[in-house]
Amino acid sequence: xxxxxxxxxxxxxxxxxxxxxxxxxxxxxxxxxxxxxxxxxxxxxxxxxxxxxxxxxxxxxxxxxxxxxxxxxxxxxxxxxxxxxxxxxxxxxxxxxxxxxxxxxxxxxxxxxxxxxxxxxxxxxxxxxxxxxxxxxxxxxxxxxxxxxxxxxxxxxxxxxxxxxxxxxxxxxxxxxxxxxxxxxxxxxxxxxxxxxxxxxxxxxxxxxxxxxxxxxxxxxxxxxxxxxxxxxxxxxxxxxxxxxxxxxxxxxxxxxxxxxxxxxxxxxxxxxxxxxxxxxxxxxxxxxxxxxxxxxxxxxxxxxxxxxxxxxxxxxxxxxxxxxxxxxxxxxxxxxxxxxxxxxxxxxxxxxxxxxxxxxxxxxxxxxxxxxxxxxxxxxxxxxxxxxxxxxxxxxxxxxxxxxxxxxxxxxxxxxxxxxxxxxxxxxxxxxxxxxxxxxxxxxxxxxxxxxxxxxxxxxxxxxxxxxxxxxxxxxxxxxxxxxxxxxxxxxxxxxxxxxxxxxxxxxxxxxxxxxxxxxxxxxxxxxxxxxxxxxxxxxxxxxxxxxxxxxxxxxxxxxxxxxxxxxxxxxxxxxxxxxxxxxxxxxxxxxxxxxxxxxxxxxxxxxxxxxxxxxxxxxxxxxxxxxxxxxxxxxxxxxxxxxxxxxxxxxxxxxxxxxxxxxxxxxxxxxxxxxxxxxxxxxxxxxxxxxxxxxxxxxxxxxxxxxxxxxxxxxxxxxxxxxxxxxxxxxxxxxxxxxxxxxxxxxxxxxx
Numbered sequence: 001x002x003x004x005x006x007x008x009x010x011x012x013x014x015x016x017x018x019x020x021x022x023x024x025x026x027x028x029x030x031x032x033x034x035x036x037x038x039x040x041x042x043x044x045x046x047x048x049x050x051x052x053x054x055x056x057x058x059x060x061x062x063x064x065x066x067x068x069x070x071x072x073x074x075x076x077x078x079x080x081x082x083x084x085x086x087x088x089x090x091x092x093x094x095x096x097x098x099x100x101x102x103x104x105x106x107x108x109x110x111x112x113x114x115x116x117x118x119x120x121x122x123x124x125x126x127x128x129x130x131x132x133x134x135x136x137x138x139x140x141x142x143x144x145x146x147x148x149x150x151x152x153x154x155x156x157x158x159x160x161x162x163x164x165x166x167x168x169x170x171x172x173x174x175x176x177x178x179x180x181x182x183x184x185x186x187x188x189x190x191x192x193x194x195x196x197x198x199x200x201x202x203x204x205x206x207x208x209x210x211x212x213x214x215x216x217x218x219x220x221x222x223x224x225x226x227x228x229x230x231x232x233x234x235x236x237x238x239x240x241x242x243x244x245x246x247x248x249x250x251x252x253x254x255x256x257x258x259x260x261x262x263x264x265x266x267x268x269x270x271x272x273x274x275x276x277x278x279x280x281x282x283x284x285x286x287x288x289x290x291x292x293x294x295x296x297x298x299x300x301x302x303x304x305x306x307x308x309x310x311x312x313x314x315x316x317x318x319x320x321x322x323x324x325x326x327x328x329x330x331x332x333x334x335x336x337x338x339x340x341x342x343x344x345x346x347x348x349x350x351x352x353x354x355x356x357x358x359x360x361x362x363x364x365x366x367x368x369x370x371x372x373x374x375x376x377x378x379x380x381x382x383x384x385x386x387x388x389x390x391x392x393x394x395x396x397x398x399x400x401x402x403x404x405x406x407x408x409x410x411x412x413x414x415x416x417x418x419x420x421x422x423x424x425x426x427x428x429x430x431x432x433x434x435x436x437x438x439x440x441x442x443x444x445x446x447x448x449x450x451x452x453x454x455x456x457x458x459x460x461x462x463x464x465x466x467x468x469x470x471x472x473x474x475x476x477x478x479x480x481x482x483x484x485x486x487x488x489x490x491x492x493x494x495x496x497x498x499x500x501x502x503x504x505x506x507x508x509x510x511x512x513x514x515x516x517x518x519x520x521x522x523x524x525x526x527x528x529x530x531x532x533x534x535x536x537x538x539x540x541x542x543x544x545x546x547x548x549x550x551x552x553x554x555x556x557x558x559x560x561x562x563x564x565x566x567x568x569x570x571x572x573x574x575x576x577x578x579x580x581x582x583x584x585x586x587x588x589x590x591x592x593x594x595x596x597x598x599x600x601x602x603x604x605x606x607x608x609x610x611x612x613x614x615x616x617x618x619x620x621x622x623x624x625x626x627x628x629x630x631x632x633x634x635x636x637x638x639x640x641x642x643x644x645x646x647x648x649x650x651x652x653x654x655x656x657x658x659x660x661x662x663x664x665x666x667x668x669x670x671x672x673x674x675x676x677x678x679x680x681x682x683x684x685x686x687x688x689x690x691x692x693x694x695x696x697x698x699x700x701x702x703x704x705x706x707x708x709x710x711x712x713x714x715x716x717x718x719x720x721x722x723x724x725x726x727x728x729x730x731x732x733x734x735x736x737x738x739x740x741x742x743x744x745x746x747x748x749x750x751x752x753x754x
Contacts (some may be wrong), residue, residue: 002076007211008423009089010043010211010212011050011052011053011212013050013211014049014216014217014219014220015046015049015050015548016270017223018042018043018045018046018049018219018220018223019042019043019046020045021042021223021224021227022038022039022042022043023039024227024231025038025039025226025227025230025231026038026039028230028478028575029229029591031277033088033277033278033279034085034088034089034279035230037081037085037088038085038226039086040081041078041081041082041085041226042223042226042227042454044074044077044078044487045076045078045082045222045223046073048074048075048078048216049212049216049219050242051070051071052071052212052216053076053212054066054070054071054214055067055070055071055133055135056133057133058133060126060133063124063126063133063135064123064124064126064135067124067135067137068115068116068124070301072111072112072115072137072141072145073115075145075148076109076112076145076148077109078495079108079148079149079152080105080106080109080152081105081636082152082153083085083104083105083159084101084105084106085094086155086159086160086163086182087101087104087159088279089160089163089178089179089182090157092650093159093162093163095424099434103727104155108148108151108152111144111147111148112144112178114140115144115499117139119140119211120138121140121141122138122140122141122144123137123138124136124137124138124141125137125138126602131595133690134401135299139352140621144269144692146194149190149193149711150194153186153190153194156186156190157183159184160182160186161183162326162684163179163216164176164179164183166178166283167222172474175233177227177229177232177233178229178230178233180227180452181225181229181232181233182225182226184225185221185222185224185226185228185229186222186225188218188221188222188225189218189219189221189222189225190218190222191218192215192217192218192221193215193218193219194336195215195320196213196215196217196218198213199233207508214410216336232713232736243411247748248461251336252269252334252335252336252427253266253267253269253270253272253273253274253291253316253336253337253710254267254269254270254277254332254333254334255281255286255290255332255333255335256330256331256332256333257286257330257331257333258329258330258331258685259329259331259742260285261285261286261287262283262284262286263281263282263283263284263285263286263289264277264282264330265282266281266282267365270335271536273306273308273314273316273335274289274306274308274309274310275308275309276308276309280309281449286333289306289316290304290306290316290333290335290637293705304316304317304318306335308585313336313691314337314338314339315337315339316335316336316337316338317336317338318333318334318335318336319333320332320334320336321334342475352364353365353368355413356396357395357396357414358396358398358399358414359399360412360413360414360420361411361412361413361414362398362413362415362665363415363416364411365413366413366415366421366423367409367465369411369423370382370384370423370425372463372467373423373425374458374463374464375382378425378458379457379649380427381427381428381457381458381460382423382424382425382457382458382468382641383422383423383424383433383455383456383457384421384422384455384456384457384458384468384469384471384472385422385424385427385433385436385440385453385454385455385472385486386415386419386420386421386422386453386455386456386469386472386473386475386476386599387402387419387420387422387440387451387452387453388418388419388451388452388454388476388480389419389420389444389449389450389451390450390451390452393418393449393450394449394711394732395414395417396713396714397447397449397713397732398444399419399420401443401444401447401449402420402422402718404442405440405443406422406436406440407424407426407436409425409426410422410423410424410425410426411423411425421472422436424436430457430488433455433488434486434488435459435561436454437453437485437486437487438453438485438486438599440453441453441485441486442485447732447736447737448737450483452479452480452484452486452487453475453476453479453485453486453487454471454472454473454474454476454477454478454479454486454489455472455475455486455487455488455489456468456469456470456472456475456489457471457489461489471489472489474489475487475488475489484714494656505538505555508538509560509563509564509567513538513539514536514537514564515536515537515739516525516534516535516537516538516540516571516572516640516693516739517534517535517537517737517738517739518532518533518534518535518729518737518738518739518740518743519532519535519730519734519735519736519737519738520734520735520738520743521533521587521588521590521708521728521729521730521734522728522729522730522734523727524721524722524726524728524729525639525727525728528727528750529587529746529747529750530588530589531586531587531588531589531590531622531728532587532589532590532743533591533592533624533730534572534575534589534590534591534711535569535737536564536568540547561594561596561597562596562597562600565593565594566595566606566610567709568591569591569606569607569610570610570613570614572587573610573611573613573614573621574592574613574614575589575616575617575740576589576614576616576620576621577614577616579744582744583680584744584747586620587618587620587747588620588621588622588650589616589620589622590622590623590624590652591621591622591624592624592625592626592654593623593624594625594626594629595620595625595629595633595636595637596633598623598625598637598640598644599633599636599637603640604640604643604644604647607647607649608647608739617648618648618649619648619649619650621649621650622650622651622652622672622673623644623649623650623651623652624651624653624654624675624738625637625651625652625653625654626654627653627654627655638670641671641722642670642671645670648719649670650673651670651671651672652672652673652674652675652708653671653673653674653675654675654677655675655696656674671705672705672706673705673706673707673708673727673728674696674700674705674706674707674708675709675710676693676696676707676709676710677710677711678709678710678711678717678721678731690720690724693724694724694725696750697724697725697726698725699706701725703725706727706728707725707726707727707728708726708727708728708730709721709726709728709730710728710729710730710731710732711730711731712729712730712731712732712733712734713732713733714733715733717731718733
């Protein structure tokens with residue numbers, strides 16, 4: 001047992017040391033390509049020790065294959081990566097063609113394929129050592145390994161010596177020390193490896209001890225010297241490692257040059273500014289990048305010109321600071337892109353007069369333009385329309401809609417999170433301004449944006465900015481209070497009387513004024529339409545779209561909700577069948593239902609009858625229930641939900657938030673999917689909401705529920721929600737709600753079902 005533990009430690013300890021050194025080198029300067037190559041090299045060295053152990057414990061029948069795959073071939077790959085490392089140690093060989101680099105470093109992999117040839121020379125014998133096996137390579141394998149080792153050793157010496165002479169030429173003191181350390185490690189490790197290549201064990205080693213091939217320990221010698229070279233003699237000698245993060249993240253591009261003007265180091269911003277890889281800039285003379293910067297600038301900010309890799313000239317402001325490190329004088333040159341600075345100044349000026357969310361004029365610009373027009377004492381009227389949105393509406397979409405529907409010469413401004421304003425300088429009459437206000441509200445309602453408009457008129461309602469804005473504000477309150485779409489200051493005019501609205505739902509139902517809109521539901525992974533949500537709307541002739549809240553109020557007042565709900569189910573099922581008969585692929589139809597409707601005693605029976613008449617499959621229907629409407633009926637809904645699931649009907653829970661309350665409801669109800677309204681309930685820009693949403697998605701997945709995001713308005717929201725794991729999405733970014741014929745056209749455009 002003691003022998004077994006000792007044998008195991010002889011493999012575990014070297015592997016641990018090599019992996020530890022690999023991550024030490026990587027974290028020392030992870031942004032530097034040479035450190036990344038050294039990291040890969042050290043990992044491969046550790047893999048060789050692990051492969052050697054695997055060979056020893058593999059059953060004899062598989063030893064030959066395992067030895068080739070996990071030991072001999074990886075050994076030659078490691079030699080190739082080491083040559084790549086030596087080539088990249090300086091800029092001496094940066095002009096070498098890529099195919100030549102591959103040939104020099106990785107050409108030996110071609111003869112290495114002979115390891116897998118079924119020839120007697122390349123056979124591997126196995127000696128049974130009891131608890132482990134000892135592999136005995138054939139003569140061909142020995143010669144191949146010896147040739148690859150000698151080739152790598154000789155090429156490594158050539159590359160290191162050539163690199164050493166190169167860095168001596170430019171007096172790169174630390175780089176010289178780094179090369180000498182690597183060279184010493186190469187000589188010690190290479191000599192050890194060649195001596196013990198053909199003698200895997202010494203006679204003095206007990207036969208019962210499973211010892212790694214002695215040639216492998218050359219790896220540890222070389223790795224120790226490599227670690228010393230990369231950690232002790234790395235770059236940024238004048239910057240304490242505690243401050244390297246600040247150096248890497250500094251907004252300025254920084255070049256570090258020595259007294260001879262040779263670039264010793266640079267931060268990522270410098271490589272980005274010059275549009276070159278860091279290794280292409282190291283060891284170049286700074287005059288090749290910046291006009292004689294090392295000699296002409298010292299402690300003064302001056303403008304210079306740099307030329308990027310693509311030949312683009314950039315004007316930069318240059319400042320420098322001298323610092324002595326380990327007896328060597330270094331100059332830190334900071335570069336600031338002048339054009340970028342000017343662009344930033346222009347951006348600041350732009351934001352001073354524009355809304356950052358919508359790109360419209362802000363309140364400052366709106367007042368500035370109005371004061372300019374009023375200052376000229378115009379002889380014709382000037383109209384001010386104040387638009388107040390209801391609820392958490394999508395500001396970007398509202399701004400785009402206003403750009404499309406208002407007169408071209410009108411100034412559109414976003415005053416705050418719920419108010420927009422229009423400045424009309426054309427000669428419009430009062431009734432024309434009122435018609436414009438009504439048009440704005442009607443178009444908004446068609447896109448689920450509810451608003452009121454107040455109108456102020458120069459000179460009737462004021463002569464200054466403040467007076468006109470107060471008049472328009474008063475008119476907004478007037479419109480909201482009296483149920484108007486738009487109102488002019490001091491003038492009462494109803495577009496829709498409350499009494500007429502309260503008694504109009506039954507008449508509208510009988511007159512066929514209720515219409516359907518269908519909003520597509522897309523699968524995130526495939527980008528295909530997999531469903532649609534049916535939305536019922538009331539369009540009154542001569543009035544337009546009735547606000548949804550007023551619609552519901554009228555329906556409830558006349559006790560029509562259940563009757564209309566059954567009518568909706570009947571119609572959307574027949575619409576589904578009609579689409580199928582037209583040759584369109586089946587999509588899941590979703591419809592909103594209240595808990596009271598679902599719990600109606602006759603609901604399951606009438607639902608089965610509806611499905612039977614329409615002929616659609618039950619799984620193609622999804623009933624959506626809002627969480628905030630079911631506070632007192634969770635237990636009853638749980639029972640009814642199980643009945644519906646047995647019928648094949650899918651249930652979706654529209655949660656009212658992403659807090660702990662919603663998580664509790666998700667655990668209780670057995671539903672097919674969870675729906676989250678990202679336009680109203682979630683601030684995707686806030687990290688806490690992102691975390692809570694991720695938690696909700698994870699919990700939904702753990703309980704077998706899919707996640708639907710609705711109210712998706714922008715590509716950025718789509719990207720973030722996709723990354724968080726949402727399955728399906730719906731919103732203006734995908735498509736606005738469409739009438740039935742437009743929905744069919746949309747499906748054809750998307751070539752669904754193919």
